[in-house]
Amino acid sequence: MKKLLAKVNTKKAVSYLAIVLVLAMGGFLLHNTGSWAAMQNNPQVTSDSKVSVEVRKAETMTIRPFMSYDATLLSGEEGVVGAxxxxxxxxxxxxxxxxxxxxxxxxxxxxxxxxxxxxxxxxxxxxxxxxxxxxxxxxxxxxxxxxxxxxxxxxxxxxxxxxxxxxxxxxxxxxxxxxxxxxxxxxxxxxxxxxxxxxxxxxxAPMDGVVEDKNVAIGQYAGPGAPLAMIKDTSTIQAVIKIAQEDAVKIQAGQKAQVRVSGDTQVYEGTVSYVSTTASMASRTFTAKVEVPNPGKRLKPGSYANVNLVSGTEVSALTIPLRSVAGSKGSYYVFTAENGVARRTAVTLGATYNDRIEVQSGLTDGADVICTNINSLQDGDQISIAEPLTEQTSEAAAEQGE
Structure with a gap:
C-alpha cells in the first residue's frame, strides 16, 4: 500500500513540474513577443543611423576685399545746452x-x-x-x-x-x-x-537737432558750464571704429564703407571722414570715423554696428558659407560630404565677404561643404543630404506651425 502511494505521489510531482515548465515557457514567449512588437512599433537609433545635413558648394567668385570692424554709432554733431x-x-x-x-x-x-x-x-x-x-x-x-x-x-x-x-x-x-x-x-x-x-x-539751442539728456528742473540753480541738455543732429551718423596697427596704412579719408546694424537688413553706405594719426597708448589702435547719411533716422546713436571698409580691387577667390566653418584661429576646419560620409577637412581661411569666407587652402572648387550640424558631426559619420528649405516650403512650414 505504501509503495502504491509513493508511486502515485511521484506521478503527481512529475505532473506538477510539467505544468510549471509549460507556464514558464509561455510567459517567456509572451514576454519576448511583446518586446519584439514594441521594438517594431518604437524603433530606436542604431549605430548605422544617418545625420541629416544641408550641403553647399565651394565656389570661385569675383569679390572685392574688405576689412570688417565693430563700431559704435554717434551723432554726427552734438551741442551742449548750458547757462x-x-x-x-x-x-x-x-x-x-x-x-x-x-x-x-x-x-x-x-x-x-x-x-x-x-x-x-x-x-x-x-x-x-x-x-x-x-x-x-x-x-x-x-x-x-x-x-x-x-x-x-x-x-x-x-x-x-x-x-x-x-x-x-x-x-x-x-x-x-x-x-x-x-x-x-x-x-x-x-x-x-x-x-x-x-x-x-x-x-x-546752439544748433539744429533733437533735444536729449535733459538734466534740468524748475527752481534748480544753473551754473555756467553745467550741461542742462544735449542737442544731437542725427541727420548724419558717425560710426567710430578702432583699427589695428597693421591695418592703419590701408585706411584713409574718402574710403567707401558699408554699415550694418543688428536687426536691420538695410546696408548703409558711408565714407571715412577721419583717421587718427596717433595710436592710443593703452590699446595701440587707431581711431577712424565713418560718416553715414541718416535721412530716415533709422540709425540710432549709441547702437553697435558692423563696418566693412572696401580695400583693394576685385579678385577671384574660392569661397564657402561662413556658417560651414568650425574650429578656432589656426585650426579651422569644415566637413565635406563624400559618398554619404562626412569628412573633416582642415582649411586655411582668408577674408570675409558678407556671409561667405575665402578658402586659401584645403578645398577645391565644387566641393560639397556641410553647413548644418557641424558641431555634432564626427569624421566618418554617415549622412543624408537634406534639400534646403525654399521660400515656398518655408512659408508652408510657417503656416503649418500657426
Missing amino acids: DVPGKVVQILFSEGDIVKKGTSLIVLDSQDMNDQLKGAQAQLAAVQATLPKAEANVQISQRNFNNAKALYEAGAVSANDLSDAETGLKVAQADLAALQANISAAQSGIDRLEHNMANLVIK
Missing part, C-alpha cells in the same frame, strides 16, 4: 525728444537780481553823465586862461609863474574830464555786460 550766466531756472520750454532749430528758446533763468543791477548801473551812469558838461566847460575855460597867460608872458606882462599856474590849471581840468569820460565808459560797459547777460538768461 552762460548763473541763475535760478524759472521756465523750461522744451520736452526731451523735441526737434528744435538753432536759436530756439529752451530755458529761462530768473532775471530779478540782474534787473536790479541793471537799474543801479543805469542810475550811476546818468549821475556821472550829468557832471560831464561842467567838466567840459572847465577844460574850455582853463584852455582860454592858458592861452591868455601865454600871450601876456610873451609880451612881458606876466611872470613865468603865472604862465605855469595857467598851464597846471589846464592839465588838471583835462585830467578831470578824462577821468569822468573813463567812468562813463566803464559804466556803459557795465550796462552793456548786464544787458548781454540779461539776454543770456534765456538759454537757446
Whole structure:
C-alpha cells in the first residue's frame, strides 16, 4: 500500500513540474513577443543611423576685399545746452525728444537780481553823465586862461609863474574830464555786460537737432558750464571704429564703407571722414570715423554696428558659407560630404565677404561643404543630404506651425 502511494505521489510531482515548465515557457514567449512588437512599433537609433545635413558648394567668385570692424554709432554733431550766466531756472520750454532749430528758446533763468543791477548801473551812469558838461566847460575855460597867460608872458606882462599856474590849471581840468569820460565808459560797459547777460538768461539751442539728456528742473540753480541738455543732429551718423596697427596704412579719408546694424537688413553706405594719426597708448589702435547719411533716422546713436571698409580691387577667390566653418584661429576646419560620409577637412581661411569666407587652402572648387550640424558631426559619420528649405516650403512650414 505504501509503495502504491509513493508511486502515485511521484506521478503527481512529475505532473506538477510539467505544468510549471509549460507556464514558464509561455510567459517567456509572451514576454519576448511583446518586446519584439514594441521594438517594431518604437524603433530606436542604431549605430548605422544617418545625420541629416544641408550641403553647399565651394565656389570661385569675383569679390572685392574688405576689412570688417565693430563700431559704435554717434551723432554726427552734438551741442551742449548750458547757462552762460548763473541763475535760478524759472521756465523750461522744451520736452526731451523735441526737434528744435538753432536759436530756439529752451530755458529761462530768473532775471530779478540782474534787473536790479541793471537799474543801479543805469542810475550811476546818468549821475556821472550829468557832471560831464561842467567838466567840459572847465577844460574850455582853463584852455582860454592858458592861452591868455601865454600871450601876456610873451609880451612881458606876466611872470613865468603865472604862465605855469595857467598851464597846471589846464592839465588838471583835462585830467578831470578824462577821468569822468573813463567812468562813463566803464559804466556803459557795465550796462552793456548786464544787458548781454540779461539776454543770456534765456538759454537757446546752439544748433539744429533733437533735444536729449535733459538734466534740468524748475527752481534748480544753473551754473555756467553745467550741461542742462544735449542737442544731437542725427541727420548724419558717425560710426567710430578702432583699427589695428597693421591695418592703419590701408585706411584713409574718402574710403567707401558699408554699415550694418543688428536687426536691420538695410546696408548703409558711408565714407571715412577721419583717421587718427596717433595710436592710443593703452590699446595701440587707431581711431577712424565713418560718416553715414541718416535721412530716415533709422540709425540710432549709441547702437553697435558692423563696418566693412572696401580695400583693394576685385579678385577671384574660392569661397564657402561662413556658417560651414568650425574650429578656432589656426585650426579651422569644415566637413565635406563624400559618398554619404562626412569628412573633416582642415582649411586655411582668408577674408570675409558678407556671409561667405575665402578658402586659401584645403578645398577645391565644387566641393560639397556641410553647413548644418557641424558641431555634432564626427569624421566618418554617415549622412543624408537634406534639400534646403525654399521660400515656398518655408512659408508652408510657417503656416503649418500657426
